[in-house]
Amino acid sequence: MTYCVAIALDDGLVFCSDSRTNAGVDQISTYSKMFQLTNRQQQRFVVLSAGNLATTQAVIAKVKKDLQEAQATGLNQVTTLHEAAEYLGELNRNEQQKHNQGNASTFEASFILGGQLPDEKPQIMMIYPQGNYITTSSDTPYLQIGESKYGKPILDRILHPETSLDTAALCALVSMDSTMRSNLTVGPPIELMTYQSSKDEWRYNRFEKDDEYLRDLKRAWDARIAEAFQKLPAVSWKAEQTNK
Amino acid sequence: MTYCVAIALDDGLVFCSDSRTNAGVDQISTYSKMFQLTNRQQQRFVVLSAGNLATTQAVIAKVKKDLQEAQATGLNQVTTLHEAAEYLGELNRNEQQKHNQGNASTFEASFILGGQLPDEKPQIMMIYPQGNYITTSSDTPYLQIGESKYGKPILDRILHPETSLDTAALCALVSMDSTMRSNLTVGPPIELMTYQSSKDEWRYNRFEKDDEYLRDLKRAWDARIAEAFQKLPAVSWKAEQTNK
Numbered sequence: 214m215t216y217c218v219a220i221a222l223d224d225g226l227v228f229c230s231d232s233r234t235n236a237g238v239d240q241i242s243t244y245s246k247m248f249q250l251t252n253r254q255q256q257r258f259v260v261l262s263a264g265n266l267a268t269t270q271a272v273i274a275k276v277k278k279d280l281q282e283a284q285a286t287g288l289n290q291v292t293t294l295h296e297a298a299e300y301l302g303e304l305n306r307n308e309q310q311k312h313n314q315g316n317a318s319t320f321e322a323s324f325i326l327g328g329q330l331p332d333e334k335p336q337i338m339m340i341y342p343q344g345n346y347i348t349t350s351s352d353t354p355y356l357q358i359g360e361s362k363y364g365k366p367i368l369d370r371i372l373h374p375e376t377s378l379d380t381a382a383l384c385a386l387v388s389m390d391s392t393m394r395s396n397l398t399v400g401p402p403i404e405l406m407t408y409q410s411s412k413d414e415w416r417y418n419r420f421e422k423d424d425e426y427l428r429d430l431k432r433a434w435d436a437r438i439a440e441a442f443q444k445l446p447a448v449s450w451k452a453e454q455t456n457k
Numbered sequence: 458m459t460y461c462v463a464i465a466l467d468d469g470l471v472f473c474s475d476s477r478t479n480a481g482v483d484q485i486s487t488y489s490k491m492f493q494l495t496n497r498q499q500q501r502f503v504v505l506s507a508g509n510l511a512t513t514q515a516v517i518a519k520v521k522k523d524l525q526e527a528q529a530t531g532l533n534q535v536t537t538l539h540e541a542a543e544y545l546g547e548l549n550r551n552e553q554q555k556h557n558q559g560n561a562s563t564f565e566a567s568f569i570l571g572g573q574l575p576d577e578k579p580q581i582m583m584i585y586p587q588g589n590y591i592t593t594s595s596d597t598p599y600l601q602i603g604e605s606k607y608g609k610p611i612l613d614r615i616l617h618p619e620t621s622l623d624t625a626a627l628c629a630l631v632s633m634d635s636t637m638r639s640n641l642t643v644g645p646p647i648e649l650m651t652y653q654s655s656k657d658e659w660r661y662n663r664f665e666k667d668d669e670y671l672r673d674l675k676r677a678w679d680a681r682i683a684e685a686f687q688k689l690p691a692v693s694w695k696a697e698q699t700n701k
Contacts (some may be wrong), residue, residue: 355629362606366635382692394591416694426693433689439679448626449670450660
């Protein structure tokens, strides 16, 4: 499996992905699932991928090939992020159809695409295996692909469009930590990228398995959660109640 | 869906369940999923249920009927919790087979069974739709049925066999709160039961939707999580790193 999360904030974007790929428990490899793509207009796109590795690799390879074409095509000719998502969705669908001989779901892949194009705000889109896509809302400022349930509660609690880029990046890492702790098929290295819209500034970090900061974060969160627990109001028992 | 969790501790047992049942989003009802059953030897069993409502109701009805039989059968004749789980597993399998005409998974149900029988420590068992069952270990002192992923990380962080009964009960409620927040098909009333082995003491609480304690707990946890976040070490960016 995989876990990727992206967050769209008033201030910019956050992307976070794990790097574990598995086909059965005895075939586990490490592949990055975060791709940075720059077109001729020096516009940057970030793509996160989940699902069938052959499909995701083929789609990314095709995106890169299209960027090299003399004629403006693919990410070189899109003017909105919606168009970019439409393009990625089409590649995704086409790639699956090539190999599909009845068992369609085997080749399925999902993507998250993010970036900021002229006259648009920073946006993220989630592209389904069928090629259609959705974006965020102010109530749900994040998108997830892969093993998304374990890491969802912390996102629901912390994230709002007004959340700062740094807090959201931290929240993505904590969400990733919760997922890794509860699911073996999600694992390091962890990649983290942020985009601050006002400064047009991109930051990237790769945390290896033994990364000191990631270990500190995990330990600190464990300790803070334990502390937080101790401060919760004790269960109030109503002595008279009985269960049927 | 459903969310039920049970915890086996050195000190005793904790059970927690939601009460929402749905067959599609416009057919939502409230049914308790926590059943307390006492046999002729005054031994108490707690059963939590998830899955097809017709199956779970039929199984519980049969367990109760067997308890009334003149001849010692069912929970009246078991001497270990393993035997009780075996019995419940058989009822579960039989009930599904009655209605199964090809699409077996439609009628599937799962149960958690807990209690303490003479010369045994307090134990919990999870009974699969197939009728087989598992218990806990010191590394994994809890069992879940239903929509289990959202509420798992907090259990993994807090629970050990040495955890106190009160802390574990609180942890179950927080796990339930995380699940309700992220999944619409899990909802109140919330039922909570604990069993303290040394005192042979059972406690039960039912929290309605507007329960004051549950609301306080939710608010306190939100605030503590937000505080905990603010105390985490800020993301350490390694300026020289770049993503391919």
